[in-house]
Amino acid sequence: MAADYGRKHPQRIENWWLGECLGSGFSGAIYKATHLFTHQTVALKLQDKDEACPTNRYERYFYPILQGGLGMPRLWGSGVDGRWDWLAIDLLGNSLDRIFRLSGKNVMDLRSVCCLAQQIVRFSLALPASPYTIDVNYVKIARLEFMHDRGLLHRDIQLGNCVVGLPPNQETVYMIDFGFSKQYIDPSTRRHIPESNKPRDFLGNYYFTSVNVHCRGKVPSRRDDLEAVGLMLIHLLTPGGLSWIRNGVPKTDIAHNRLKREKQRATPEDLCRGLPSEFEEFLRYCRRLKFAERPDYERWIDEFKELAVSRGYPASDAFVWPPPVNEPTVHVERHPRPSLQVRVDNQELENAVGALANLALSPRQVLGQRDVNEVTPPRPADGEIKKKKTQADRSLDGVIVISDDENELYVPPGGVRLHKAAHLSLLARKVPDTTDNAALSKLVLEFWQVLSSNRSRALTKEGFAFLDALYKQLTDPSVYVVPMRTSRTRGHTNENPVVLDRQAKMSELFKLRIDVGRASSNAVLAKMVADFGNVIDRSNGRTVTKDALGFLEGLAGRLRALQ
Structure with a gap:
């Protein structure tokens, strides 16, 4: 027709x-x-x-x-x-499907995909046209979160139903085509529609509709809209696209059944091999959600924003096409020093070499082994006058100086605030070089400050890397430690790991918070850190609760007490 x-x-x-x-x-x-x-x-x-x-x-x-x-x-x-x-x-611009096809590229760039992820899921503000009047009615939640909070499911998420605006809104992505949408909140009862196992006809698209809806005939809910977004993002980053899409729309029932089998067999690990781990985690998260459970939209907005920033892209979610040349936002040196040519005469050079020869260089001491590693400094040269110790010199006796600025909080040049991912990565890198409890305590306290001050309470891969390094340092720095975050691509094939329910998670974290103050040694603290990481890893959403923050604060205090 x-x-x-x-x-x-x-x-x-x-x-x-x-x-x-x-x-x-x-x-x-x-x-x-x-x-x-x-x-x-x-x-x-x-x-x-x-x-x-x-x-x-x-x-x-x-x-x-x-x-x-x-x-x-x-x-x-x-x-x-x-x-x-x-x-x-509204008259709008090209769809993502047309944009991608016209680009002639095999994959879309990571920055553009992260921008799409944030815009389709994200919290945004729609401001009035006049700059002098701001009405609370203009504070709106955009895209999927907006639709879901209005009680609607889209049910047909695909590249053709995501379009860009016309100038001046060309960097905004719009959702269109609500012909398959459905209310999941009953208008009369204001309750979520019930889950049903009755056979139902398939409604949606073959490519990105969730496995539960397309292959198992389940009733769609919010989790299925989010899974469709995840499959669409993975498709854009996969050379040649998702495998079941490459043969086009199935023309017969046999071809359709073959497509469903291939789609159902594809695990998140297989689909996301070679991609940043956030995409595998997002897909697994969507498939772990219960039928009537509300997704944590804000968490995944932050995850994809931090992924973009960690790869050197801007934090903005504006969809700029064609994509700009990558200009990293993190520079090694914001204000490079000018090159100076300094002339040094032979006498000055000879004096400098002599001073270096007389330096007392001893090995760095290791925590708890001062007597073993103590090295007698070389005797002073004959005729050298020994200086008397001042009161300040005597106050430093017995103090192990690790480095001049090792325990200082990192402040980037120009006062630029670090994003959560970059800050946690920096802390994880500092831990292996820290050899006394006081310094470890400061790092744990800074770790606690980053988590408690950030809007997203999800423990990301950088946070788990810090816990891995801390556990290793508290036990034996020479021993390899298996990472605590089990869902990343490391050959695990279990798509549905054992997940702690909310009550069990709260109970275990509360116990750790109470027991940390009674820990008798670093070894006991190490076991508590491992237990803490495992509890967070097995919980739905990997969120850091008040008891979790209390445990970290208590851990910092106990490290100070055991030094």
Whole structure:
């Protein structure tokens, strides 16, 4: 039927004059249309009112619910004119599918994919046109979180249904096509729809619809919209795309069943091999969610933002296309020193070499082994006058100086604040070089400050790297330690690891918080750090609770007491 739209459409629909045909589908077509009196230009969705799949009728009901959200098109009018059911919505730019195809690239760049992840899931503000009036009604949650908080599921997330805006909104991604959307909150009871095992017809797209909905016939919920986003992002980063997409839309039931089997067999580990681990974790997280559980949108916004920053990209989520040349935001030296040519005469050089020869260089001492590593300094040269110790010199007796600035908090040049990922990575790198409990205590306290001050309470890979290094340093720095974060790509094939429920997690963290103050040695503290990491790793969302922060604060205090 779609093939007939281009020949049978009228030139005018009510007050709209139809122009260029922008596209057509199995149930209708979209035209660029201009209002005869206001000259406003819109995208007009045209559909036969007797169409077997009347998506316009459904969208007309859903658009008022979605009005005001950033990245949601505005509905300017709708109605029925003769045999034609029409919707007038914002005229937007190219879809992600068209953008990707026109690029001619095998994969999309990581920065663009991270921007898409943040925009499709993220919390945003839609500000009024006037800069002098700010109404609380303009504070909106965008894209999926906005839809879900309005009680709607999209159910057809794909590259063709994500489009960019026209200038000046060309860096904003919009969600479109709500013909398959559905309310998951019952309007009469205000309760979540029930889960059901009854056989149901498949509704969605073959490529990115979740495994539960597409392959197992489950009722869709918020988790399935998020899984579709995850598969779409992985597809953009995979050379040649997801394997079940490469043969196109299946034409027969046999081909469709083959596609479903391939899609169901593909594990997150296989799909994300060679990709940053955040994508595997995101897919696993979506598949662990319970049917009626609300996803932690904010956590994954932060995860993808930190991933972009850790790779040297800006923290902005603006979708810039074509992608700009990568200019890392983290520089080794913000203000390079000018090159100076200093002339040194032979006498000065001889004096400097002599001073170096008389330096007393002794090995660095190791925690708890001062008597073993103590080295007698060389005798002073004959005739050298021994200086008397000042009060300040005597106060330093017995103190192990590790380095001049090792225990100082890191302050980047120009006062630039470190992002969470960069800060935790820096702390993890400092731990192996720290050989006394007082210095370890300061690092743990700084680790606690980063987690408690950050908006996202998820313990990321950098946080687990710090715990791994701390455990290793408290036990034996020469022994290799198996990392605590088990879900990363290390050959684990168990897609559904044992997850602690909320009550068990709280109970174990509370016990650790109480017991840490009674730890008798570094070995006991090391075991507690390992238990702490395992509890967080096995919990849903890997969030750091108040008891977890209390344990870290108590750990820092106990390290000071045991020095």
